[in-house]
Amino acid sequence: MLPLNVSVVTESATTTSTRAGTGAKGSPAPGPAADEGLARRLRALACTAPLHDLDARKANLAGEYSVYEMAELALAAIDQVTLQMDFDTGADHDQVVAKLLPRVAAQAPGRPAAEHERVARWVLENMINVGSVDRGFRAVYGTFGPDGVYVRRDYDFKLIEEVPGPGGSVYLRTTDEAVNVLVGALDTDVTSAQIAAEVKLEVLVSRGRLADAQLAAEQARYRTVQYAEALRRTLEATRRDVRAVDWLNAVPDMINEALDHVADRYRHENAILTNIRKARDEAASERGPDHKRRAAELVDIVKDCIRRHTQLQSRLLEAGPLFRAEQDRQAFAPPAARAGTDLYGQLLAPLLPLPLESATRVTDAFFARGAGLRTPGAVRLGDLTDLLLTPPAPREHLGAELPEPDLVATPDDSRFSEEQMEAATELLALPPDAPRRLSGLLAEARRRGDPDLPYLVALLAVHAASPPVGTAYRQGEEKLLFAVDDGTELDDPEFGGADLIVGTALLDAAGMAADRTEAA
Amino acid sequence: MTDFATEPEPEDGAGTARQPVTPADASDAARLVSFGLQPKLAPARDADYTELLRRYRDEPAFARLADAVATGLGLIVLEVSTRTGMALAAAEDSVFAVRMGDYARRASADSADRFLHGLAHLACAAMAFPRPEDLADDGYIGRITVNGVDSFVRQACRKLAERAEAEGENTDPATDAPGLEAAWRVYTRRSATGATKDARRLAGSTTGIIAKAVAFLADSGFLQRTGDDAGGTYRTTARYQLQVRDMAGSAAMAELLELGVVPVSDGTASLLPPRDEDGLELAPDASLPFHS
Numbered sequence: 001m002l003p004l005n006v007s008v009v010t011e012s013a014t015t016t017s018t019r020a021g022t023g024a025k026g027s028p029a030p031g032p033a034a035d036e037g038l039a040r041r042l043r044a045l046a047c048t049a050p051l052h053d054l055d056a057r058k059a060n061l062a063g064e065y066s067v068y069e070m071a072e073l074a075l076a077a078i079d080q081v082t083l084q085m086d087f088d089t090g091a092d093h094d095q096v097v098a099k100l101l102p103r104v105a106a107q108a109p110g111r112p113a114a115e116h117e118r119v120a121r122w123v124l125e126n127m128i129n130v131g132s133v134d135r136g137f138r139a140v141y142g143t144f145g146p147d148g149v150y151v152r153r154d155y156d157f158k159l160i161e162e163v164p165g166p167g168g169s170v171y172l173r174t175t176d177e178a179v180n181v182l183v184g185a186l187d188t189d190v191t192s193a194q195i196a197a198e199v200k201l202e203v204l205v206s207r208g209r210l211a212d213a214q215l216a217a218e219q220a221r222y223r224t225v226q227y228a229e230a231l232r233r234t235l236e237a238t239r240r241d242v243r244a245v246d247w248l249n250a251v252p253d254m255i256n257e258a259l260d261h262v263a264d265r266y267r268h269e270n271a272i273l274t275n276i277r278k279a280r281d282e283a284a285s286e287r288g289p290d291h292k293r294r295a296a297e298l299v300d301i302v303k304d305c306i307r308r309h310t311q312l313q314s315r316l317l318e319a320g321p322l323f324r325a326e327q328d329r330q331a332f333a334p335p336a337a338r339a340g341t342d343l344y345g346q347l348l349a350p351l352l353p354l355p356l357e358s359a360t361r362v363t364d365a366f367f368a369r370g371a372g373l374r375t376p377g378a379v380r381l382g383d384l385t386d387l388l389l390t391p392p393a394p395r396e397h398l399g400a401e402l403p404e405p406d407l408v409a410t411p412d413d414s415r416f417s418e419e420q421m422e423a424a425t426e427l428l429a430l431p432p433d434a435p436r437r438l439s440g441l442l443a444e445a446r447r448r449g450d451p452d453l454p455y456l457v458a459l460l461a462v463h464a465a466s467p468p469v470g471t472a473y474r475q476g477e478e479k480l481l482f483a484v485d486d487g488t489e490l491d492d493p494e495f496g497g498a499d500l501i502v503g504t505a506l507l508d509a510a511g512m513a514a515d516r517t518e519a520a
Numbered sequence: 521m522t523d524f525a526t527e528p529e530p531e532d533g534a535g536t537a538r539q540p541v542t543p544a545d546a547s548d549a550a551r552l553v554s555f556g557l558q559p560k561l562a563p564a565r566d567a568d569y570t571e572l573l574r575r576y577r578d579e580p581a582f583a584r585l586a587d588a589v590a591t592g593l594g595l596i597v598l599e600v601s602t603r604t605g606m607a608l609a610a611a612e613d614s615v616f617a618v619r620m621g622d623y624a625r626r627a628s629a630d631s632a633d634r635f636l637h638g639l640a641h642l643a644c645a646a647m648a649f650p651r652p653e654d655l656a657d658d659g660y661i662g663r664i665t666v667n668g669v670d671s672f673v674r675q676a677c678r679k680l681a682e683r684a685e686a687e688g689e690n691t692d693p694a695t696d697a698p699g700l701e702a703a704w705r706v707y708t709r710r711s712a713t714g715a716t717k718d719a720r721r722l723a724g725s726t727t728g729i730i731a732k733a734v735a736f737l738a739d740s741g742f743l744q745r746t747g748d749d750a751g752g753t754y755r756t757t758a759r760y761q762l763q764v765r766d767m768a769g770s771a772a773m774a775e776l777l778e779l780g781v782v783p784v785s786d787g788t789a790s791l792l793p794p795r796d797e798d799g800l801e802l803a804p805d806a807s808l809p810f811h812s
């Protein structure tokens with residue numbers, strides 16, 4: 001992983017410097033257009049800086065940490081967070097650290113586990129940049145303005161950001177900058193890149209180049225995640241404010257297009273899945289276990305993509321009813337007698353583009369009149385000393401005592417006893433190569449002297465006429481009781497019907513286990 | 521206090537028909553104001569309060585006396601009714617006014633923090649009363665959540681970022697002039713939340729700042745906490761509507777006009793008509809497929 005990353009980084013660095021060099025040679029003060037391209041590349045370059053910075057700073061840590069490849073760990077952390085990003089949540093801090101640990105441990109096997117965890121946390125915290133107020137990074141770069149004046153500017157960005165999750169928890173998400181750095185493609189269109197990645201994957205799979213195919217599949221998954229994230233934001237925004245969107249045309253069109261898109265992707269990815277499965281099965285016979293494993297991983301990745309698209313689709317379907325409910329609430333109410341201030345349209349929206357200094361004057365004015373009033377405290381010294389000297393009242397930590405539950409034993413009303421069940425099971429424990437007729441089994445049951453036993457045997461035999469193959473398959477049973485009717489009638493004083501042939505079938509437990517892992 | 525009580529009476533011109541104002545009346549009027557200073561106290565829950573409100577409604581002389589007490593203390597009377605009780609707002613230089621420096625310590629040192637705290641209050645109001653009709657309608661109850669306010673402002677900021685990008689504008693501020701940075705960038709830059717050692721909300725994050733604002737508003741009797749979902753859910757009270765409508769909204773608007781920004785409105789929702797490119801802005805990222 002590391003050599004690859006380093007090569008990517010060096011490559012982008014060289015291209016940047018060469019292009020900058022030629023630009024400078026061509027004209028001493030390049031125009032704003034050329035400068036803008038340079039600024040964009042400088043920003044892209046800045047996104048990789050925190051990763052390099054880790055390796056530069058590891059020497060300053062208390063302890064000998066030079067064995068750890070910090071940039072590699074950081075990139076792995078960004079990978080982990082990106083892959084765990086879903087609609088509702090992002091990745092959990094501890095989960096990410098836990099998934100990093102094997103890699104950390106592999107880099108320095110001799111070191112204690114506590115140190116490994118410390119390194120993993122240090123890397124993750126530095127990717128969030130916990131020490132700064134904004135929890136982000138800042139890079140300074142210079143550009144020439146349209147008037148030819150050189151201006152230094154601050155570029156602020158984040159790689160991993162913390163977002164609120166359900167129940168007040170904090171989750172991690174990778175920013176677009178991070179995904180772009182990670183995938184190595186800057187300023188690309190999500191959809192077209194996704195299609196490109198999938199076409200590439202299909203070609204690779206059909207030619208049997210699985211290693212490349214896996215790389216492409218992983219890239220496709222990053223794209224899918226990025227795309228889903230963009231849609232999530234869209235739906236959130238429309239849910240918040242029904243008036244901000246064109247409910248007549250744009251929204252239904254958008255939902256239809258997105259649904260079509262999901263259907264299209266779903267079909268496409270299923271086709272890929274079928275192809276890879278075929279490739280995997282061929283790989284198993286011709287090329288050996290490594291190929292099979294790689295193909296299996298590929299199946300997992302594409303399945304994950306499909307799962308994400310399905311999730312996306314269900315979100316899209318929820319949007320319509322929500323819009324209608326909001327429409328009812330907002331549009332069909334009687335108009336108010338007097339008009340109020342449009343707080344968003346007339347205050348908040350015009351305020352945000354203003355320079356910070358001016359905007360602060362407006363927000364200060366709002367705060368001064370809008371925060372309410374506070375009654376200043378006026379205490380007497382006598383009261384204060386009393387208050388300070390009163391011991392705090394002890395708190396009850398455990399709460400009220402739970403009442404002892406009143407349990408009543410339920411009577412055992414089973415038709416057959418445990419012993420009878422055991423005897424019947426013993427009778428029906430037939431060797432797989434010697435099935436028996438029901439009549440013979442009944443006769444043997446009668447010989448045991450228990451009048452109820454033949455009933456139980458007959459019941460079990462009838463039950464076995466439709467054996468639960470699916471359940472046995474899922475539970476990994478090795479054998480299964482079955483009964484077949486070959487047309488012979490049962491000649492018995494107590495029972496009627498067919499004289500079933502009862503036998504034991506052996507199941508291929510190992511094969512089933514293999515199939516199960518594949519299905520999962 | 522007695523001066524106040526006796527002075528308005530002769531001006532009334534009906535002194536002969538009514539009882540002269542006594543010190544007991546002045547005390548009652550001051551008591552009504554003191555009830556008004558407890559914003560979380562509901563008039564319906566207190567028989568004395570209800571009785572004083574009735575007197576305010578029925579006796580003009582008493583009403584003027586109570587108004588005078590409030591004015592003398594540096595308070596502005598917004599409304600006196602059984603619905604809101606005596607709704608009071610602090611005048612600018614009054615001892616009851618809340619100052620930004622007392623509200624948040626960092627705000628006095630850091631201009632970005634000062635802005636973010638103010639913006640949080642404005643955003644809460646905008647989210648609570650999304651349409652002008654909602655602000656005007658006395659029966660309207662707004663509902664907000666901490667996370668909802670945050671993502672609402674973030675969304676607005678993202679639109680501006682996209683517009684700036686579409687216009688090819690470089691919004692990165694000059695290094696030596698942070699005051700000229702566009703306001704939305706300050707918000708975008710600040711992280712939404714953050715893990716802390718003691719599992720509390722990160723005070724400097726935007727949700728932390730908004731949570732502080734709503735908690736403060738709840739203490740002022742402007743919001744009522746209804747749940748813990750989405751960072752805390754709240755509903756508005758009649759007092760908040762009055763305060764925003766009659767005090768804060770107009771003050772901020774006047775400041776904005778002074779800055780030369782004239783927001784045009786014909787009395788309907790400005791958000792309503794989606795402009796050509798705005799129709800697509802429900803797609804917050806330019807890279808979305810349904811743009812093309």
